[in-house]
């Protein structure tokens with residue numbers, strides 16, 4: 001048998017509801033956690049795109065301005081090289097946000113712009129798949145969780161001025177980055193030169209999510225405990241206590257046998273109706289018992305005041321009723337003869353009884369005895385003989401035959 005079966009109704013109910021609540025709370029916590037993580041990811045993508053746009057637009061803007069102003073770049077104006085200025089602008093924007101922004105390449109010109117293994121892999125992927133316009137993922141960077149975003153830079157006409165054949169590049173570029181040391185020449189139009197790479201630390205966001213999750217769990221736990229306590233109280237009030245009261249009421253009625261006892265009830269719920277039904281049943285029983293007692297009393301008055309002796313006995317002769325007149329006739333008290341055999345009152349003269357026991361005798365002679373009034377010899381307590389007029393009748397009650405003898409002393 002499962003140990004659950006022996007628990008009280010209240011415990012079972014609460015256990016089921018507690019498990020259900022726990023399940024829903026856990027489910028909501030897990031869903032919430034995933035939703036928040038997804039939110040962080042979406043936000044990171046959004047911000048990384050913004051920063052990369054800053055880089056791209058800054059480069060385009062500076063590039064245009066230089067063309068319009070017909071500015072010649074030289075070593076002193078290094079910071080005005082579109083890529084350099086856009087890189088520096090986006091780096092400042094990134095620094096403001098706590099991000100790490102770089103423009104990197106696998107074939108770098110400035111070793112500061114060398115792609116790390118992660119970036120190299122992504123740039124290779126950009127080179128292999130021209131349709132790939134951005135790449136992002138959540139990984140680790142220097143031991144901390146980060147969000148990484150890369151967007152490819154493809155060579156347009158303006159780039160080729162400094163990234164195509166080295167002999168076409170401006171003189172200061174050639175001087176700064178001599179052909180033999182530089183890998184960033186000889187690009188074709190549309191070729192991937194490198195990428196803008198953005199690293200967003202998410203450690204703080206994650207710990208915020210964990211904090212939120214912990215707070216939510218605490219709050220849910222408190223709500224959970226309060227709900228369970230409330231539920232326990234409600235079920236105790238609405239179910240367990242009324243049921244216990246009903247049980248006590250029944251036990252008391254069984255103990256005392258008084259049906260007049262009423263079980264108090266509140267409300268018209270199922271248990272209330274059950275108690276009302278039970279009380280009604282008890283009222284009926286009480287009434288039935290009273291009727292029964294009354295008819296018994298009437299019957300006993302009838303038999304006790306009868307002018308004739310009345311003796312009822314079972315088919316084995318056992319006496320079950322012995323009225324006052326019978327007491328007077330035979331000289332026995334009721335107490336003495338109840339349960340004894342009716343043979344006690346038969347005189348030895350009554351030869352037909354002979355050696356037969358009463359049951360056999362009755363079986364054989366009942367027919368004749370009941371058909372008409374008989375004259376028989378009876379025996380008093382003191383052994384003296386009596387002449388009696390006997391009228392015997394047979395009846396059945398509870399599937400048992402019994403006889404009633406009505407006797408008149410005619411001695």
Ligand code: HEC
Pocket residue numbers: 059073081082083084103104105107108109110111113153154155156158159160161162163173184193194195
């Ligand atoms: C005026 C010359 C010039 C032009 C035009 C130019 N670049 Fe560069 N590029 C440079 C120089 C100089 C560097 C090194 C920057 C540094 O020191 O950080 C560089 C660096 C880069 C880098 C960083 C990797 C590395 O090699 O150091 C990328 C990526 C890049 N350029 C892409 C482009 C693209 C794309 C264009 C066209 C939209 C472009 N460049 C146009 C001169 C130029």
